[in-house]
Amino acid sequence: MSLLESTTSTNAKRKSPNTEVFSEAKRSCSMFSMKQEFNNLLSKKKEFLSRQRTSSLLINPLRTDENPLIPEFSNFYRRLSNAPMASEEHAAQLALIEQVIQESIIIEWPKSVEGISSANEVVEIDMAPLIHRARSVVKCRTSHPTMKIKVCAISQDIEGPLLPQPKTVEAFFRASLVKLSHDGTEPRQVAGRMILTQREGTPATKNSDQNGATVSNGKLIASQAASDTHTYVLLDRMGERGAKTTPLKFDNHVLCATFPEMGVALNSMVDRRQLATRYAVQVEVALNIDNKLIVNHAVLSHPFLIAITNDQTEPLLFSIFWSRMLTTDHTETSEMFRESSTIPWAVLQQAIRQYVKAQIVQARSLHYHEICHVQCMILLPRVLRCKTNEELESLELELYGDLKCIDGKERHVQLRDRLLAELVLPSTPIERREFMMDKCISILDMSTELQHTVWSWLFRGTEMLQDVGHKLCPSPVLGDKKGTKTKKQMAACEEYQTMLSLFNKGIITFASAFTVRHAFRDHDVTPGDAMVVRMCDENSGFFSFVFGFEDGSRDILRMGSLSSEQIKDFKQGLPEVLMDEQFPSKFSCLIKIEPDDSDPNKVAISIAR
Known part of the structure; x- marks a missing residue:
């Protein structure tokens, strides 16, 4: 008989001693094997968390729809809940059920990314942010990360050969911003406020209505309950009686709370100046299982940094980039530095x-x-x-x-x-x-x-x-706020290229002079007709312009460079340099350097006019 069913009926018939000993051994073995299986699950979770760290850098990117923990925890939870156990093992079984639910709770940071899969379709990747931007207001123009808390053990009841699972009556999630201590000790200090940002042009109630996420005293809250629930035990216990409660929500068939477009604001001015401070989102989770078991747990996100100004991005990224490639846990050691x-x-x-x-x-x-x-x-x-x-x-x-x-x-x-x-x-x-x-x-x-x-x-x-502010590649009609655009201006807008689009097309490249030399040597490109634009490797933050070979040479490239700051001084940025400056304007086309379709390790050369 399963743990969460009524256990009032008993066997009236007495078994022989040998049968009792055999059955008892079988029951103990069953509980022992369940614990062994759970330990294997914990090892898989550790591997998952390690992969989640590197997925932030798109190293072995982790697709949210291929999360290996979801079926593992879900199936194990259902089997454990239905496993017949002797009455004296009910306490151990209940404790293990609680542990399974606790350890199945994970934090996801979904982001839509194109060009990762073999089919090049848009896929959702789990990309925990390395750096959050501090905010003080709700309304914004830029996007912010979305955070999902998933309880992998509790899956949606759908038709199929699944074992039944105990009823989830209530689910409560509360997220707060905390500062991590260097030695990993607790309790963790609350470092600031959590914000649900609102994109300009988006109705204020849209995200709240869809996800049930609200803000309470600087913390993000999501309260969920089964449709037939009328008494909210968890809200009383968590001191959030006034919180809005929505029906249970599922994502990829598992119980999930979503906090969209999430922002952070720091309390301390001292913290704002200490760039090395590591932060995390701490999520408290409470679950009411069948009105018989209350599960409480707190889970930490991967560490991140908080930037107050744009000029802090480089030192912040410098301090966390290397450590994220290592397979270390929350407590970061001096080894990585x-x-x-x-x-x-x-x-x-x-x-x-x-x-x-x-x-x-x-x-x-x-x-x-x-x-x-x-x-x-x-x-x-x-x-x-x-x-x-x-x-x-x-x-x-x-x-x-x-x-x-x-x-x-x-x-x-x-x-x-x-x-x-x-x-x-x-x-x-x-x-x-x-x-x-x-x-x-x-x-x-x-x-x-x-x-x-x-x-x-x-x-x-x-x-x-x-190209923040589009100063390197301004729009052809930038600043024309009013008035009807001419056909020429409209055409210019439609053909408008950004730095990113030029890079994606292989027109701007990180190619070496070695690759460029081969491009001019080995392909039918007339040096007088074409040029290459690449990131200069002799000077950081410079463009290198290559105009073929010096006269009479098949080795020495004719090159020049300009800093990005110099190019920003031109009204139309890079396009003006290429089309109007005396020397570059003599070259009517640009060389595109892309991977060869037949062999990605080789390059294919084409001309963009």
Whole structure:
């Protein structure tokens, strides 16, 4: 007989001693196996949380509709609730049911992303934010993260071969912003207020009506109950008697509370200045199961940082990016901040591939040749530290597992060129300092120390693609607030390109000079007709313009560069530089560098006029 059914009936017939011993052993084994299965579930949850961390960077992205925990917890909860147990094991069974429900509670941060799946359709990815923007007002123009709290054990009763489950009478969710201590101790201090932001043009009641989310004393609340519930036990217990209660809500068939467009506001001015402070959303969950079991639990989100101003974004992202690639839990250790902290290239390669997209979800992923370019920027100092051919040979074996560079005085150059064209072994360890702290060396002359790190170069390039305020690529009719637009202006609007659209089309690229040289050499592109626009790797925050080869050369590229700040001084930004400036205006078309359809590791060259 299952635990949550009536247990008044008993067996009148007495069993023989041997049968009783056998049955008792069987029952104990059943409870023992249930606990073992639960421990296996906890291991899977730990793996899930680790994957959730890296999914923030779109490393092995986690689709919300493929959450492996939902069927595992749901099926186990139903089997455990229906398992016949001896009366003396009811307490243990009840305790295990409570634990299962508690451990099945997770926090999701859904975001719609295109270009991740093989079919390139829009999918919902679990992307816990690394940085939240502090707000003080509800109304806003920008989007904010949506948070979902799911109880994976409690699934929707649908037709099919499912075992029955105990009735969920009430569900209560309350989220607050807390500051995390460095040693992970409790209690956690409330750090500010939670806000449900309202996008301009959206009715104020829309989100509340759809999701049942409300704000109470700086905390977000969602109260749910079965349709036939009239007495609300949980609201009394949680001190929220006035809270609005909605019917039970489900997402992907599991019990869920949704807090859409969620914002945060800090209380302390001291906290506003301490960029290293880690925060989390703490969610209190209370569940009334069949009016027989009240389950209480608190769950923490992954740590995040809070930015007050835009100029804080780079130092904040710098402080959390590396740690999010590591498989550490809430208590972040000093190991992740050591210069020599390492991660395998397989992980960093994915993070680099999705670096731009993780911050601008509408952006494309970096192409193979662009990743090779970043790889060379990271590893070139290792090459240059080698003083002999033996050291170079040893390094090449370490990076690739084989030797392709032949003996000669330019072996350093050969290994550099291999780094620009071929990815190293996935197991190659990369130190934090190599990616985030060491100054780059010029790939062109292989000797000049540059003023930026690989990290800052990628960040600045992404910032240029975001083009906040559209100063690099202004709209052709920007500022024309009134009046009828001419046909020419309308046509210009329809053809209007942004920095992001130019990047997505392969017109603006993170390609190396090595790739560009091959584009001009190996394809039928007349140097006098076409040019390349790329992120300059000699100067962070600059555009590099390549106009083919110098006269009489098939090696030396004719290049020039302009900073993004200089380009912003032009009224029409980059388009004006390309079309009206004396030298660039001589080039009638731009070269697009994209992956080859037959081999993504190779490039396809085309012309945009």
